[in-house]
Amino acid sequence: MVGAGVVGVAAAFGVAFLRTEVWIIGSLFNLGSLQNRSWLFPRITPMPLPFLASRLTNWLTQDWQLGLENANELLRYSYQFIPVVNAVNHVLAKTPPEYLIFKVSQLAENPFDWKLVKFASASLDEEFKSQLIQGFLFWRNSKLKAQPPSDTPAHAAAAGFWYLHGRQYKKATEAFAVVSSVLYGQEMLTLAKILTIFDQSITINYIATLELPNLPPEPYLRAPTWTAIKALYQVVENFNLIKNSASRSTRSLALNRALGEIKWILDQSETLPEVERGLIVGIARNWQFALLGITKEVGNISITKKVINPYIIGDPVIGKQFIGREDIIKQLEELWVSTRQLQSVVIFGHRRMGKTSILRNISTRLDQKVKLAYVNLLTVGNSIQGVGEVFMAIADSLSDTLQIPPPDDESLINLPYRTFERYLKQIETQLGDTGLIIALDEFEQIEELIKSDRIPKDFMGVLRGMVQMSPKIAFALAGLHTLEEMTEDYFNPFFASIIPIRVSFLERATCRYLLANPSEDFPLDYKPDALDYIYDLTAGQPYLVQLIGFLLVRRYNDQVFELGNKRDPMFTIADVDGIINQPEFYQNGRYYFTGVWQQAGEGSPGQQQIIKAIAPHPTGLDFNTLKTVTNLDFNSLQNALDTLSRHDVIIETDNHWRIIVELFRRWVINSVKLNLLT
Numbered sequence: 001m002v003g004a005g006v007v008g009v010a011a012a013f014g015v016a017f018l019r020t021e022v023w024i025i026g027s028l029f030n031l032g033s034l035q036n037r038s039w040l041f042p043r044i045t046p047m048p049l050p051f052l053a054s055r056l057t058n059w060l061t062q063d064w065q066l067g068l069e070n071a072n073e074l075l076r077y078s079y080q081f082i083p084v085v086n087a088v089n090h091v092l093a094k095t096p097p098e099y100l101i102f103k104v105s106q107l108a109e110n111p112f113d114w115k116l117v118k119f120a121s122a123s124l125d126e127e128f129k130s131q132l133i134q135g136f137l138f139w140r141n142s143k144l145k146a147q148p149p150s151d152t153p154a155h156a157a158a159a160g161f162w163y164l165h166g167r168q169y170k171k172a173t174e175a176f177a178v179v180s181s182v183l184y185g186q187e188m189l190t191l192a193k194i195l196t197i198f199d200q201s202i203t204i205n206y207i208a209t210l211e212l213p214n215l216p217p218e219p220y221l222r223a224p225t226w227t228a229i230k231a232l233y234q235v236v237e238n239f240n241l242i243k244n245s246a247s248r249s250t251r252s253l254a255l256n257r258a259l260g261e262i263k264w265i266l267d268q269s270e271t272l273p274e275v276e277r278g279l280i281v282g283i284a285r286n287w288q289f290a291l292l293g294i295t296k297e298v299g300n301i302s303i304t305k306k307v308i309n310p311y312i313i314g315d316p317v318i319g320k321q322f323i324g325r326e327d328i329i330k331q332l333e334e335l336w337v338s339t340r341q342l343q344s345v346v347i348f349g350h351r352r353m354g355k356t357s358i359l360r361n362i363s364t365r366l367d368q369k370v371k372l373a374y375v376n377l378l379t380v381g382n383s384i385q386g387v388g389e390v391f392m393a394i395a396d397s398l399s400d401t402l403q404i405p406p407p408d409d410e411s412l413i414n415l416p417y418r419t420f421e422r423y424l425k426q427i428e429t430q431l432g433d434t435g436l437i438i439a440l441d442e443f444e445q446i447e448e449l450i451k452s453d454r455i456p457k458d459f460m461g462v463l464r465g466m467v468q469m470s471p472k473i474a475f476a477l478a479g480l481h482t483l484e485e486m487t488e489d490y491f492n493p494f495f496a497s498i499i500p501i502r503v504s505f506l507e508r509a510t511c512r513y514l515l516a517n518p519s520e521d522f523p524l525d526y527k528p529d530a531l532d533y534i535y536d537l538t539a540g541q542p543y544l545v546q547l548i549g550f551l552l553v554r555r556y557n558d559q560v561f562e563l564g565n566k567r568d569p570m571f572t573i574a575d576v577d578g579i580i581n582q583p584e585f586y587q588n589g590r591y592y593f594t595g596v597w598q599q600a601g602e603g604s605p606g607q608q609q610i611i612k613a614i615a616p617h618p619t620g621l622d623f624n625t626l627k628t629v630t631n632l633d634f635n636s637l638q639n640a641l642d643t644l645s646r647h648d649v650i651i652e653t654d655n656h657w658r659i660i661v662e663l664f665r666r667w668v669i670n671s672v673k674l675n676l677l678t
Contacts, residue, residue, distance in 0.1 A: 048082045056087035064091070064103055072112040085119045092120060092154040101157050101184040105221060108161040108275050117165070120158035153179050160188060165275050169196035184221040191222070194229060195276065198283045204290050208243035210236050224271045228280050231261045235287060241525065242291075242298065245516060250525040253569060255291060255298045262288045303523050303569055306557045310519035311550035313543065313588070322361045323517070324510035325354065328501060332362050332476075335499065336370050342435045342474035344467050346443070349503035350647050351595030352543030355478040358503065359439045370435040372476075373401040377445040387455040388413035390446075391420040394438065398423070404430060417462050421469075428470045436473045443479035467497070480599060504648055505660075506540035508532075515549050524556060526571045533573050537580065537662045543592045544663055551579040551588070586667050593667040596649060597677065606632045606640035607649075611659065612677065614650065615668040620658025 056074070060067030071084045088107065095103055108117050156178035163172035169192055176189040193213055201207045212233060220226045234257070241254035265284045272280055328347075335343040347355050356376075363372040375397045383389040392413075395406035404427055411419040427436065440446075449455045467475050477498070506514070512531045516522075526534075538544040552571050555578065559565045579585055586593065600607035613629045614621055621629070627637050641657060644650045651660050659665040671677045 048086075049080060052080060053083035053086045053090075056083060057090050060087055060091040065106060067091075068107060068111075071116070075112045075116065081113070081116075085116060088116065088120050089154070092158070093152070095154065097153060097179075097182040100153055100182060101179060101188060102221065104154075104157040104161055105184075105273075107158070108165065108273075110274050114162070114165060117158055118162045120154070120162075153182065157185075160192065161275055164192060164195070164279075167199065167279060169199065187216045187221055190216050191225065191229070191276070195279055195283075198232060199279065201283075202286050202290065204239055204243055204294065207236060207239040207287065207290070209240075212236065222273055222276075224268070225273060225276055225280070228265050228268070228272060231265050232280075232283065232287075234258075235261045239287075240528075242294070245525065248298070249521050249523040250516065251298045253523075253525060255295065259288065259291055262291070303560075306561050307523060307553055308519075309550055309553045309557075310522060311546045311553060313547050313550050314591070322357055323514045324506050325358055325503075328358055328503065329362060329365055331501060332358075333365055336435065336437060336474070337366060341471035342370075342437065344474040344498045345476050345501050346498050347476065347478040347501045347503055348480065350480060350599060350649070352541070352592040353503045353505075353648075354542040355503050356441055357542075359441055359476060359478055366437075369433060370437060371401050372437040372439055373397040374439045375441065377440055377442045381442075381445050381448070383449060383454055385413055386416070387459055388416040390449070390455060390459075391416050394440070395420065395423060398427060398436075398438070402427060402430070402436070421462075421466065424466060424469060424473065428472055431472050434472070437476050438473065439476040439478070441478045443477040506542055506545065508535050508540065511535045511538070511540045511545055514545060518549060524553065524569045524571065527573070530571050530573050530576055533576055537576070539661045541592070541661050541663075544589060544661070547585075547589055548576065548579065551585065552576070555579060580663065586670065589663070589667070593664055593671075596647075596664060597668075599647060600644065600649065604636070604639045604643040606630060606636050607644050608677070610637070610640055610644060610657070611649065611668055612672060614657060614659055615665050615672070618658065618662070618665065620650075620653065620656035622656050626657065 052074075056067065056071060059070055067087075071088065074080050074084050092100070092103065092107075104117075104120070107120060111117055156175045160172050160175035160179070163169070163175060172192040173189065173196060176185060176192050179185040180189045190213055197210060197212065201210060215226065215230070215233075238254040238258035238261075242251045242258070245251050245254065262284045266281065266288075269277060269281045269284075332345070335345060347358060349355055359372075359374055363374075366372060373394075375394050377390070377393070380390050380393050385392075388409075389412075392406075392409060395412065398404065399406040407419045407423050446455070446459070450457055450459065463475070466473070475498075511534070515531055515534060516526055534545065534548055538548070552575055555575065556567070556569070556571075559567055597608065597611070600611055609630045609632065610626060613626060623637070623641075626632075626641075627634065630637065632640065641650065641652075645652070648660060649664075650657050659668070668677070
């Protein structure tokens, strides 16, 4: 309350202005007529009328909303600012914490004079004294100097709304932090933080990197505001896609979505509370301006027919769709391009890891001085003509690549070694400065042919001699086995001088890029968390990554063009779950799953036992537990673990051995339940 002494001082300084006779007449008037708005009320004096503050306090206590209406009427038709402030402060000071922010929120909703909100949190006495010499109308005619304190919950709540209205976000955040523990306090604190972040963000590059706080839980005090904030969150997500996506169609779709969200915010702006309306509208317009500035660059796209499925399953990935493996490609370039003597290599890894794709694509990275002849040895897996048939397959590929006629079939069948050696020497003389790489894919077929006695064991020795024949000719062998596992006498000498190159899983970034950009102008896209989810399921196994992408596109085409459903052209985690939880997925992926399982049945004993033991445990099992469960002795268990690790089936993490590919783990569990694994 403003004391009588202060009023007396005021009178001494400005009697002519204060019109004391009017004040006396007005004070005798029935104050109850205020509610009927039929006032004989003096409108030219700011001197507090007796009993006005107490009467307004009663109104505010009985009906806060109606009391605020009367308070605004007083401010509109009189200069009785001081009683209004004192009454509001008095009621707020006694308001229980659970109603405090709600009441201040109503106070800040379209007040006649925003200074009422400020002085609900600041010292009117101090401002009054400092401005007294300038006249009683200081709150209308001068800038307010007093800063709202946050010494009480009521002061802090009012200060928060005052500062938010004035776009002093840091101070608003500090004020709402004081009342963050009361009802709606955390909501207003989070709102102040979010608006602080948004107001500082005006460029696409900056907005795309924003780290936003989690939204507060419902129910909300300011529901329309949070609806707009959620829309702005979606805009930020689309900014990220516009900035970071390598797909033009993805950027275009994100641009359209972002502009649509902003238009909706602007169209609905009148529903927003006054405190933050101007702030949110300003943010939306700034972002709209930033987006319109890049509209021409991003372009537009519309999906009107089935999407051609760009993902490749089963066949090698060739051409522009071949993504990643830069480390291996560069290593091969160094061995075959940046040297005078070509170096032979063996490329190994488990099934469906991309070895064939590497061999089929490396030729595009070799200059004209190096030729590559590709041979798939699966074509001779059922050979009945022995080593001659193997040489026939190699000779045919060499002929196609170099346009040098091959030996006749009869010569290769009757004198395979001598005939093929002469052919290689003929090729060497015609190569000139050109080098030759003979790529033998599925090389484990040679081992199978030797073991089944369909080709002699000395084949590897002859092949080694051919490797050493000329610095212009080298071999690239691709298969499942590592050098260490080819321990037979006929393999050891051959691999002594060949460089091993391991093909393992794709990196996370490569996996994300492959999925999002399988072809030029791919019109569909992925939520970032969906891309991470696919990587977590596959560990970057190329075949499974391609399979998931293939099935997602097919799912989209079926939903939109077969069933006529409308949906966002962006894949989510739910879409991924929708395909991997179907039996069809594991049926389509059987070539990978069964290939890994069958390879585990070869070499070190106990591998399949270990896989079945680990499968029910996503985080794996330790060595001692595995020893107990599998009943393997120490050395056998260790050898089996080492083999599975080399084959990229399991990995040791925190002393626990776990299956690397989550989808393979699930396949094992399902197959065990169905008694499909023996």
